[in-house]
Amino acid sequence: MPFFDTHAHLDQAEFDADRGDVIRRAMEAGVETILCVGVDAASSAAAVDLAEEHPAVRAAIGIQPNSRDAMTDTEWQRIVELAGHPRVVALGETGLDRYWDSTPLPLQQEYFARHLRLSQDRDIPIIVHCRDAQQETLAILRAAAACGPLRGAMHAFSGDTAFAAECLSLGLHLSFAGNVTYTNKKFAALREAAAAVPADRLLIETDSPYLTPHPLRGKQRRNEPALILHTAASLAALRGVSVEELAAQTTANARSLLRCRS
Numbered sequence: 001m002p003f004f005d006t007h008a009h010l011d012q013a014e015f016d017a018d019r020g021d022v023i024r025r026a027m028e029a030g031v032e033t034i035l036c037v038g039v040d041a042a043s044s045a046a047a048v049d050l051a052e053e054h055p056a057v058r059a060a061i062g063i064q065p066n067s068r069d070a071m072t073d074t075e076w077q078r079i080v081e082l083a084g085h086p087r088v089v090a091l092g093e094t095g096l097d098r099y100w101d102s103t104p105l106p107l108q109q110e111y112f113a114r115h116l117r118l119s120q121d122r123d124i125p126i127i128v129h130c131r132d133a134q135q136e137t138l139a140i141l142r143a144a145a146a147c148g149p150l151r152g153a154m155h156a157f158s159g160d161t162a163f164a165a166e167c168l169s170l171g172l173h174l175s176f177a178g179n180v181t182y183t184n185k186k187f188a189a190l191r192e193a194a195a196a197v198p199a200d201r202l203l204i205e206t207d208s209p210y211l212t213p214h215p216l217r218g219k220q221r222r223n224e225p226a227l228i229l230h231t232a233a234s235l236a237a238l239r240g241v242s243v244e245e246l247a248a249q250t251t252a253n254a255r256s257l258l259r260c261r262s
Helices: 019-028 041-053 073-082 105-122 134-145 161-169 185-196 225-239 243-258
Strands: 003-008 031-037 057-061 088-097 126-131 152-154 173-176 202-204
Touching: 003 202, 003 225, 003 243, 019 031, 019 225, 031 041, 031 088, 031 225, 031 243, 041 057, 041 073, 057 073, 073 105, 088 105, 088 134, 088 152, 105 126, 105 134, 126 134, 134 161, 161 173, 161 185, 173 185, 185 225, 202 225, 202 243, 225 243
Parallel strands: 003 031, 031 057, 057 088, 088 126, 126 152, 152 173, 173 202
Antiparallel strands: none
């Protein structure tokens, strides 16, 4: 039963003590491939290093909207350079975040647009972060789509069916993380959206070390790729399919989107 974890931050300090064991546990749990995602030039370079070291790891490179100090031309040029590396399969994470609001929105918008142009120029899929900024995110995505096709994924999707439909209409995949396992009322609209996404646009992720899934939420501080099994089980139940079917479908989708054979 193969899984493809399409979003994990394996380079972060939370994994410094046992990173190799974390990757080994993921493989034992059936996770064949992990996309290690950068948030600035340094972490993007670290993601590439991990992808070179571990056959099961691929890298995504980019500047996350909360990384204000990374939004310089020097940092951006490093991302452009890394985009040509053979182990890099996606750009991001990028996007907009009005929850933390640590970076002025115009600066976030500028760098989001830069990532989208590079994605289209290089034909590399994009990984989009969106928090409390749905309409602003859609505006930039629509502008980019007017210039050419979009290829990528909404990371840790947290919207409702209407937002999902908008993203799907733009050609994007939707990726679901541990929050889809949360059953309190706050997450009802998310779970409804997860049940309705077309099977061929569905992805699954952990966002490790964040968004620990139920039933480990609150019991285990750090999420890790092996725990994708819990998210898969919850998502499969929502969609009325077996975990095996969900694993096969989401893995095939990820391989196709990211052009990874394994």
